[in-house]
Amino acid sequence: MTREHEPPVAMIDRVASLLQVFDGHDRLTLAQISRRAGLPRSSAHRILQRLVELGWVERRGFEYGLGIRMFELGSQVVRRDGVHQAALPYMHALHRSTGLTVHLSALVSGDVLHLERVGGWPEKGESWRLGARQPAVHSAAGLALLAQLDEGDWPVSSGDEWLRHEVERVRDRDGVAIDLEGCSVGVTAVAAPVGPCEGGLSAALSLCGPAGSMPVGRAVAAVRRAAADIWYAASGVTRLHGRQIRRVHAAAPAVLAHG
Known part of the structure; x- marks a missing residue:
């Protein structure tokens, strides 16, 4: 032939x-x-x-x-998702108020795919660029999303006792995952899921910054609040939309100001 x-x-x-x-x-x-x-x-x-x-x-x-x-074509696929559209103003507000890089990521097979990024650090980290992938089991965003699923639904091997332990730690923190240089040396990241994982595109919001100087506890509070605001906006709760954006502007600086 x-x-x-x-x-x-x-x-x-x-x-x-x-x-x-x-x-x-x-x-x-x-x-x-x-x-x-x-x-x-x-x-x-x-x-x-x-x-x-x-x-x-x-x-x-x-x-x-x-x-x-x-x-x-790729932009059409991503931007048709309601969570992605709702996330953009909150991501920019969160970056301005914290100075940290913000990612919106989705679980794709055994990886997390970075759908959106606001911020320029780290400059040389290929795995942190827009459109890049990271192993779900080593990233804050991936662990935050895995923690929403039953073990039988994990798109990665569930036979690892370490992974079960890490997922339980995320659940104990009400769904927020913390990565202390596990994915990249010199980078600390915190992530929270954007709403429940039910249909459509499940996503996680994360903040990343230099290891050793990033105020983790305060970053956790900021990313948890912003993720919740995005979910309400994506769900059509428009009566709270203006106040939600102001909360990211007003509350997040206070959260990170005393690091």
């Missing part, structure tokens, strides 16, 4: 394997893409050319990167 008459599923698999090589990489050469995707150089070049024409991939010189069309 010639490749011009390749079955549709086989062609889709080849395109998917090619696009996935860009995960964590802004730019790659044809040789790098071919090798990482496990495709012949000629096949990779042919597929890339068509993806460039469609706007899914862009070419600059001898390097390729994901195109603006991929960004547009």
Whole structure:
């Protein structure tokens, strides 16, 4: 069978394997893409050319990167979620009042995926960038979301006694998880779930800052309050919306001012 008459599923698999090589990489050469995707150089070049024409991939010189069309489609998927839309003003308010970086993350298989980020620190932490993934069992956001699920529903191995212990600690703190450099050296993070995990896209709100100087207890109070405000806003409780945003502005500075 010639490749011009390749079955549709086989062609889709080849395109998917090619696009996935860009995960964590802004730019790659044809040789790098071919090798990482496990495709012949000629096949990779042919597929890339068509993806460039469609706007899914862009070419600059001898390097390729994901195109603006991929960004547009991805943004539609994320932003159609009510929690994500409701979270943005609270995330910006929380960042302004605390000076810490704020993430909105979702549980995807055994990882947490960062859907939104407000703040520029850490600058070099690849796992903290927008669109990056972190292992759920090592991240505050992941543990906060796992704690909402029954053990049988965990998308990760449930046979680890350490994981059960960590999840119980999160539940004892009313759903707030604390990561003391477990995910990244030098980074402390706290996270709280945004509402109950029931249908749609479950999400967690987190704050991260430098280990050793981040006021953990006060950050916990701030992130718990903001997560609750986001949930009420996403649920359509509009009569409290204005006061909720003011609470993030007014209360969070007092929470973190004496660290």
